[in-house]
Amino acid sequence: MFRSELEDAVGVENVISVKQQQQEEQSIDHYWLTFMWKEKKQDMPLPYFIVRPLTTEQVSKVMRICYTYKVPVVPRGGGSGTQGGAATLYGGILLDLTRMDRILQIDEQSLILTAQPGINGRVLENELNAKGYMLAHYPSSVDISTLGGYLAARGSGVMSTKYGKAEDMVLSLEVVLPDGKIIETLPTPNHACGPGLLQLFVGSEGTLGVITKVSMRLDPLPETRLFRMMKFPSVQDGLKAGREIMVKRLNPTVMRLYDPGSTRRSLKDTGMNVEGVHMVLMFDGYREIAEPLRDKVVAICKSHGAIDLGEEPGLYWWEHRYDFYKPPLQPAYPLLYGTVETVTTYANIQKLYEEKKKLVEEKYKEWNAQYMAHFSHWYPWGTMIYDRFYIDRPPADPQEAFRLHNQIWAECSRVNMANGALLNEHHGIGFKLGWLMREQYGDTFDVLLDIKKLIDPKGIMNPGKLGFGIW
Incomplete structure (x- = not known):
């Protein structure tokens, strides 16, 4: 009956059985672990169905059905994330938003774009450029990522030092809540009408609701x-x-x-x-x-x-x-690697860089670990460090490789936090870093958890991400 209700909501052809149609790729993103699982032929947690809505109303119907049956929902755009944010850890359905890919309006007087979340970044940029505009985000994942994904993880693009991150460009959102309610934030982010709900959903990685419409600031193409x-x-x-x-x-x-x-x-x-x-x-x-x-x-x-x-x-x-x-320069399995990027103040950045480099290259010398970094998103008060560790020949046993991977991640993350830095600056948290969220936030994490439980009392929205468990 559950499948029948989904088919009634979005059409029979848009409810896909993963196992029957061999759509396993849809259950992972670009997180190193999921690639290792696949290459080592480990059992991967798969969704029951991939559901492909076309409209906000269809998303609302799907959410009401899943809320009734307490079925987990994992929203997915282009699957370009690196933190396991789109991995289907607890089965449920994968909500593929890539059919929701239309530009709804370009307000040329106010320079505001309104679009659906599933539009591809490259397609969007090409269409805007043809009109003399740009969405000045320009992430490295532009060819495979989506507009909704930019906001889900608070992404940074290559021009962020002047134009800001995706979170600085967004003006308003339409969001479908776990119970199917459709809400819209206020039409502009700058107001004195109480707390701003906009930034509650930006960076929430699908744990609070499904973004179904986005309004963004545009900029003119430069002379x-x-x-x-x-x-x-x-x-x-x-x-x-x-x-x-x-x-x-x-x-x-x-x-x-x-x-x-x-x-x-x-x-x-x-x-x-x-x-x-x-x-x-x-x-x-x-x-x-x-x-x-x-x-x-x-x-x-x-x-x-x-x-x-x-x-x-x-x-x-x-x-x-x-x-x-991109291949062949992009790191790929069997290389063991991680981007342990973060952001901190100018007072801390040099020490942070030196401590992480020493940690990786000296403690993991037996693995011939390499550490390298660039500094690419700059603020009036500090900068972001995009740093990676590489191990060319990791353990052959998948459990040992994963243990080594997590150990380096944990130690680098704790060096970050000890130097006034954060777990992440623009890739998000997913489930890769979720277990460290309480360590980052302390008792403040309980406030985030209370908000999550209020909005998603059945815990169906992207469970296991951002440090939120299941209940």
Whole structure:
């Protein structure tokens, strides 16, 4: 009867049996563990059905059915996440939102986009660019991610230093709650009408409801884009320059500082003949504004010992910026790896970098562990470190490999927290880091848990994620 009700809500052809139609790929995302499970032919937790709604009303019907039967629901966009946020840990249904892929309105007077959550990032950007606009998010996952996914994990794009993260661009949301109610946040995020509910759902990773409509700020395509690449004597010199640029509120569009390991693995592997510590810079807008801004930033970098490598390598980086995240450069199983990125203040960032590098390369020396980092999203008060560990030859036994993976993650995460940093800056929590959420929040986590239980009293929304269990 449960399947019949779902078919009545969305159509027979849009309720798919995973086992019968061999749709196992839909039950995982890009989390390392799920790839290992698949490659090692381990049993993976599968959903009962994949359900593919087309409208908000269909989502509402599906949620009411699942609420009645207390069936878990895992919302899914493009499946580009790396934290296991879309993994179906407890069966239930996987709510595939990729049919909800329409642009509903472009308000050209206010520069506001309204769209459904399942629209592909590349498709969306191409359509906006054709009209002279951009959604200035530009994540590395743009080819496979969706608009709803940008917001589910509070994503950052390559131009966040100037334009902000996805959470800064969103204006309002329509959300279907676990019991099927359809709610909308206020039409703008800036108001004095009590607490803002918008940011409660942004970053909730499908644990509080299903995002079904999104309104986002647009920006005009810039008249010009100017590039630079600088070479620094050390990571510390680069961080000092980045800090000075930001505290003086100069805000380049892109500012990426690569340590020597990241330079070798990212920049050099794309064909650039560089070694050492490098910073990529981009400035956009009107040329008469962008040029003096560039010159001021370059002068600050030089004052910290940097050598100006000119325009061409910076432009090359921009044209190849997505190569690092695709085969063959993208890390893949059987390599054991993790992106233990975080964000902290300028007072803490150098110490944080040094402690994590020492932890990975010295404690796990027997595994020939490598650590490398770049600093890519900058704020007036601090910066984000996108750092990874790599082990080329992990244990062959899947349980031992997973244990080693989790151990390094836990220790790196605790170094983060000990240095005033967070568990994550823009990839989200999923179930990979969920078990550390109480450690991050302390007693404040009980407030989050109370909110979750109030909105989702049956615990059906993406259970096991964000540190929320099942009940």
